[in-house]
Every structure is written in structure tokens, then in C-alpha cells.
Amino acid sequence: MKKLKVGVFGIKRGATFAHLFDMNPHTELSAICDADELAVKQFLGDRKEVAVYSDYDKFLEHDLDIVVLCNYCTEHAPAAIKALNSGRSVLSEVIACKTLAEGVELCRTVEKTGKHYMLAENYCYFSYTQEMKRLYEEGVIGEYLYGECEYVHDCRPIFHLLTSGKDHWRNWIPATYYCTHSLGPIITITKTRPVKVVGFVVPNKLSREVGRVGDDWGVFVCIMDNSAVTRVIPWSTGPRDSIWYRIHGTKGAMENNRLRDTDVLNIFTIEATPELEYKENEKSYRPEFRKYQEEARKFGHGGSDFFVVWEFVDSIIKGEKPPIDVYMAMDMTLPGILAYRSAYMGNIPIEVPDFRKEEVRKQYENDHWSPDPKDKHLPNQPTPSVLGEIEIPEEIYRKLDEKRRKVRMEYEKAIEVDKGAKD
Numbered sequence: 001m002k003k004l005k006v007g008v009f010g011i012k013r014g015a016t017f018a019h020l021f022d023m024n025p026h027t028e029l030s031a032i033c034d035a036d037e038l039a040v041k042q043f044l045g046d047r048k049e050v051a052v053y054s055d056y057d058k059f060l061e062h063d064l065d066i067v068v069l070c071n072y073c074t075e076h077a078p079a080a081i082k083a084l085n086s087g088r089s090v091l092s093e094v095i096a097c098k099t100l101a102e103g104v105e106l107c108r109t110v111e112k113t114g115k116h117y118m119l120a121e122n123y124c125y126f127s128y129t130q131e132m133k134r135l136y137e138e139g140v141i142g143e144y145l146y147g148e149c150e151y152v153h154d155c156r157p158i159f160h161l162l163t164s165g166k167d168h169w170r171n172w173i174p175a176t177y178y179c180t181h182s183l184g185p186i187i188t189i190t191k192t193r194p195v196k197v198v199g200f201v202v203p204n205k206l207s208r209e210v211g212r213v214g215d216d217w218g219v220f221v222c223i224m225d226n227s228a229v230t231r232v233i234p235w236s237t238g239p240r241d242s243i244w245y246r247i248h249g250t251k252g253a254m255e256n257n258r259l260r261d262t263d264v265l266n267i268f269t270i271e272a273t274p275e276l277e278y279k280e281n282e283k284s285y286r287p288e289f290r291k292y293q294e295e296a297r298k299f300g301h302g303g304s305d306f307f308v309v310w311e312f313v314d315s316i317i318k319g320e321k322p323p324i325d326v327y328m329a330m331d332m333t334l335p336g337i338l339a340y341r342s343a344y345m346g347n348i349p350i351e352v353p354d355f356r357k358e359e360v361r362k363q364y365e366n367d368h369w370s371p372d373p374k375d376k377h378l379p380n381q382p383t384p385s386v387l388g389e390i391e392i393p394e395e396i397y398r399k400l401d402e403k404r405r406k407v408r409m410e411y412e413k414a415i416e417v418d419k420g421a422k423d
């Protein structure tokens with residue numbers, strides 16, 4: 001069978017996907033698109049067979065079957081819509097969309113084109129989140145009652161590398177938006193979807209230190225469609241990182257370790273005899289992947305990136321629904337947007353719409369509510385922080401620019417040395 005041709009848009013995070021599609025037996029990397037010449041050089045090395053573009057529309061003119069979106073986090077939906085409309089299947093980095101109106105258009109476009117769309121939510125594919133899913137499906141902990149999930153990642157020490165200037169999305173994205181790494185696994189494990197959300201933020205105190213005008217922490221609580229409750233911490237800024245999932249069911253509970261050895265899973269079960277004697281069981285272990293163990297471990301994020309690509313390609317080859325389809329992508333993304341709306345409006349509860357239904361989507365097709373500074377010209381837009389406009393001294397951005405410039409010069413030098421050694 002002819003290999004499917006893949007194009008990657010955004011070659012920083014995208015470099016991982018480019019390598020993964022290259023080693024998949026059904027696909028090959030054909031083109032990349034990035035306006036950052038250094039990122040392109042770093043990725044390409046000696047490769048000559050990959051076409052390079054700096055303009056997305058031109059890139060879409062290339063002969064491609066699959067487009068992988070690793071461009072700016074808040075610009076995925078318009079890029080996905082263009083790619084789908086041009087007949088390509090799309091694997092999109094998180095988050096799926098910036099506004100509810102974009103989400104509506106994305107769902108309609110997937111339906112209209114009939115092409116494959118998958119959200120690349122890799123945290124659902126850690127060895128321990130896959131194991132939690134398997135155990136849940138086996139009924140080990142019974143029905144989902146309550147869960148907690150968090151992705152605390154204090155990026156301040158590397159913020160100069162993660163941003164490219166003042167307007168970069170990481171500087172303004174509200175504290176609740178980047179929520180799929182935490183909420184995503186809860187959804188894939190329990191197969192529930194959020195129906196209502198209440199959001200909170202811890203206002204900007206630390207983030208301004210590195211030029212961020214969004215708030216420090218987000219916290220939101222979701223009521224799920226089986227009336228379970230989930231407490232979510234999306235990407236938040238503060239000391240002590242934590243990637244953690246805890247799920248309580250009617251027959252037991254499971255969680256990974258929280259602070260160290262985080263891929264160790266702890267399972268607890270409780271069972272009553274007819275005489276109401278309670279039997280409790282507990283075990284802890286480090287689960288392995290059940291397939292592709294060796295291949296997966298070579299790739300990023302504990303091997304999870306490998307499975308995203310494998311499952312997406314598999315769904316195309318077999319003509320099946322991708323495991324994280326556009327509707328599940330909405331279930332993972334919309335609560336983060338609406339949690340900020342809730343926090344912004346004084347922590348009011350807000351319904352999370354189900355975009356599987358066109359009559360529901362219709363109500364949100366003009367919902368362009370957005371804290372993106374680029375959308376300021378539209379009426380009644382929120383600020384990225386609940387505190388309003390945060391003034392950052394230009395000196396901060398100057399310092400970050402300087403740090404970034406130094407690192408980039410070192411990268412340039414390393415590329416030259418490497419090239420010299422090969423010549």
C-alpha cells in the first residue's frame with residue numbers, strides 16, 4: 001500500500017511528530033511549515049527530501065494526505081478547518097479551539113468533509129493512564145463517582161524558550177484554558193463528559209515575573225453526565241510540578257503517585273459480603289505498556305506521543321473513528337474556556353454544550369468570546385486576567401529577549417559545528 005504523505009505545521013513540538021510519522025510503516029514525512037528558520041534548520045539537519053514552507057496556505061498546496069497541527073495553541077481550529085476543507089485528515093495538538101464559535105465550525109467541517117480529525121491528547125496514553133482505562137473497563141473500581149486531575153507546570157525558568165515575544169500565546173492564555181492534559185484522561189478513562197462547570201482562578205501574582213498577563217492558577221469543578229464530580233487543575237504556574245490523576249468509583253479507587261515515581265499506580269478496592277463485612281484490597285505497581293513497549297519508550301512524554309500517532313494512523317487505515325474524535329476534543333477543550341467565563345463572571349455555574357447536536361451548536365455559532373489580544377476589537381471581550389489589564393514593564397520582555405537571543409546563538413553555533421564536522 002502507498003504510504004500516506006504527512007505535513008507538519010510548526011516544527012518545535014512538531015519535530016516529535018515528524019519523527020513518529022516517519023517511522024510509522026504507513027506514513028512518510030513530506031513537508032514541514034514554520035516561519036522560524038532556526039527551528040527549521042534544527043529539525044532538518046541533512047535532510048533534503050522534505051519540502052519546507054513558511055506560509056501555511058502554500059504548504060496546503062503540497063501533495064499531502066495528513067496535516068499535523070503543532071502551530072500556536074490558540075490557532076489550531078482555523079488551521080484544521082482549512083486542512084479538512086482541502087481534503088486532508090488532521091491530527092491537532094491541544095487545545096482544539098479558542099472560542100465556542102470555532103468549535104462549532106470545526107465539528108461541522110469534520111462532518112461535512114468526512115475526513116479524520118483527532119486531538120493529539122497524549123496524556124491519555126501514559127502507561128498508567130492507559131492502565132487506568134483498562135482497569136476501569138474491566139469494572140475494577142465500579143462506576144465513576146469523583147475524580148481529581150492536575151497539570152501544575154511551573155514554566156518560569158524556561159519561559160524565554162517557550163515564548164517568542166510579548167504577544168506569544170503562553171503570555172496571555174487564561175489559567176483555565178490549557179486543561180486537556182488534566183481533564184483528557186478522566187474523560188477517556190471513565191467515558192463520561194462534563195455537563196456543567198464552575199471555574200476559579202488564583203489571580204496573577206507570579207506570572208507577571210516572566211511577562212505573563214494571564215492568571216497563575218486555574219481550578220474548575222465539572223459535573224459529569226453520570227453526576228460524578230471532577231476537580232481539574234489545568235496548566236498552572238506555581239512551585240512544585242504535578243501530573244496527577246485520582247479516580248474514585250463505587251467499588252474502589254485508583255491514582256498514580258503524586259510527587260515522585262509518578263508512573264506508579266495505586267489501586268484500592270472494597271467489597272461488602274451479604275452480612276456487610278467489608279473486605280479491602282490494595283496494591284501498587286508500575287504498569288508497562290501492553291503493546292509496543294520498546295518502540296514507545298524511545299519517544300517523548302513517557303512514550304505517550306508514540307500511541308497518539310499509532311492510533312490516529314490506525315483509525316485512517318481501518319476507516320474507523322479516531323479514539324479522540326472532534327466531539328471528545330470538544331468535551332476536553334470547552335470546559336477550560338467556559339471555566340474562565342465562570343471565573344470572570346464571579347464563579348457562576350455554566351452548562352457545557354454537547355457539540356454532537358446541531359441544535360445545540362446553533363446556539364453557539366456566534367460565540368466569539370475571547371481574551372486573545374488579537375480579538376480585542378470585538379465587543380464585550382474579557383481580559384486574560386480577572387484582575388483586568390496587567391501592566392508589565394518593557395524591561396521584563398527585554399530581559400527575556402536577551403536570554404532567548406543567547407540560547408538561539410548557541411543553537412546556531414551548534415548547527416554550524418555539526419555541519420562543519422560532516423563536510
Ligand SMILES: NC(=O)c1ccc[n+]([C@@H]2O[C@H](COP(=O)([O-])OP(=O)(O)OC[C@H]3O[C@@H](n4cnc5c(N)ncnc54)[C@H](O)[C@@H]3O)[C@@H](O)[C@H]2O)c1
Nearest residue numbers: 010011012013034035036039054070071072073093094122
Ligand atoms: N501535548 C504536549 O505534550 C505538548 C507539548 C508541547 C507543546 N504542545 C502544543 O504544541 C503546540 C506548539 O507548541 P510549541 O511548544 O512547539 O511552541 P510554539 O507554540 O511557540 O511553536 C509553534 C511553532 O509554529 C510556528 N508557527 C506558528 N504559526 C505559524 C504561521 N502562521 N506560519 C508559520 N509558522 C508558524 C512558530 O514559528 C513556532 O515554531 C501548542 O499547541 C502546544 O500546546 C503540546
